[in-house]
Amino acid sequence: MDKFTRIEGDYKAIVQNPSPLIPPIFGTDEFGWCSEWNSAMTKLTGWKREEVMDKMLLGEVFGINMACCPLKSQESFVNLGVVLNHAMTGQVSEKLPFGFCARSGKHIECLLCVSKKLNSEGSVTGVFCFLQLASPELQQALHVQRLSEQTAVKRLKELSYIRRQIRNPLAGIIFSRKMMEDTELGAEQQQLLHTSAQCQHQLNKILDDSDLDTIIDGYDLVVED
Numbered sequence: 106m107d108k109f110t111r112i113e114g115d116y117k118a119i120v121q122n123p124s125p126l127i128p129p130i131f132g133t134d135e136f137g138w139c140s141e142w143n144s145a146m147t148k149l150t151g152w153k154r155e156e157v158m159d160k161m162l163l164g165e166v167f168g169i170n171m172a173c174c175p176l177k178s179q180e181s182f183v184n185l186g187v188v189l190n191h192a193m194t195g196q197v198s199e200k201l202p203f204g205f206c207a208r209s210g211k212h213i214e215c216l217l218c219v220s221k222k223l224n225s226e227g228s229v230t231g232v233f234c235f236l237q238l239a240s241p242e243l244q245q246a247l248h249v250q251r252l253s254e255q256t257a258v259k260r261l262k263e264l265s266y267i268r269r270q271i272r273n274p275l276a277g278i279i280f281s282r283k284m285m286e287d288t289e290l291g292a293e294q295q296q297l298l299h300t301s302a303q304c305q306h307q308l309n310k311i312l313d314d315s316d317l318d319t320i321i322d323g324y325d326l327v328v329e330d
Contacts, residue, residue, distance in 0.1 A: 129215075129236040132222065133162045133189070140231055149236070150174055151208030163189070167205060174205040177212070181205075185217075192219040192232040200237065202247070213238075214247055268312050275312075279305050 129149045132141035139162045142154045152173050157166050163186055166173050176182050181204065188201050203217035216237040224230045282301055290298065 129238070130233060131162070132231055132233045134231040135193070135229060137161055137163060139166050141233070149207065149213065149238075174207065177204050188217065188219050189232055192221050193229055195221060195229065203236070271308070272312060275305060275308055
């Protein structure tokens with residue numbers, strides 16, 4: 106108990122320390138109510154400790170509608186809930202990319218680390234959340250990552266459109282070829298149908314390929330040949 110008391114005192118000295126070296130820290134009790142909000146969080150978000158304490162961390166403090174710090178998407182809200190629940194059950198989680206809007210409207214990008222809080226008996230009484238603010242280099246990397254994801258989605262949409270435009274005519278060509286295979290054909294005509302079937306088979310393989318880069322690389326090889 107003496108050891109736990111010393112640890113508890115060390116925790117308060119760290120969390121409540123106004124030093125700029127202390128990272129933004131917030132926390133919840135075992136029921137999900139905000140139980141900690143240090144000065145670094147106040148400076149980062151613009152919300153004072155007394156304004157967020159005893160509010161539901163999920164929904165009222167960080168949420169989608171009417172929250173103190175709105176999250177950028179429903180997916181971010183769900184991911185935050187999953188990470189908090191994992192910490193409550195003792196599971197170790199990796200640092201999570203985390204973004205929200207401060208009171209000023211500025212969007213904050215950071216990394217979130219969550220750990221459980223124990224009492225002297227070893228029972229989980231809540232969680233601590235530490236924010237690691239992104240450096241300019243990390244912010245640039247995250248920005249580039251978002252642009253890359255947007256470009257990938259756009260390219261996949263373009264690929265889906267091209268597939269739709271090719272599949273129907275190709276299906277008609279394959280149907281016509283199979284009809285002709287049942288007729289009497291000369292050797293040269295049979296060879297032509299055989300070559301056509303191979304080309305159609307290759308086109309189907311390309312249409313079934315979901316990797317646009319591979320398709321482009323394959324096209325380049327064909328051009329070079």
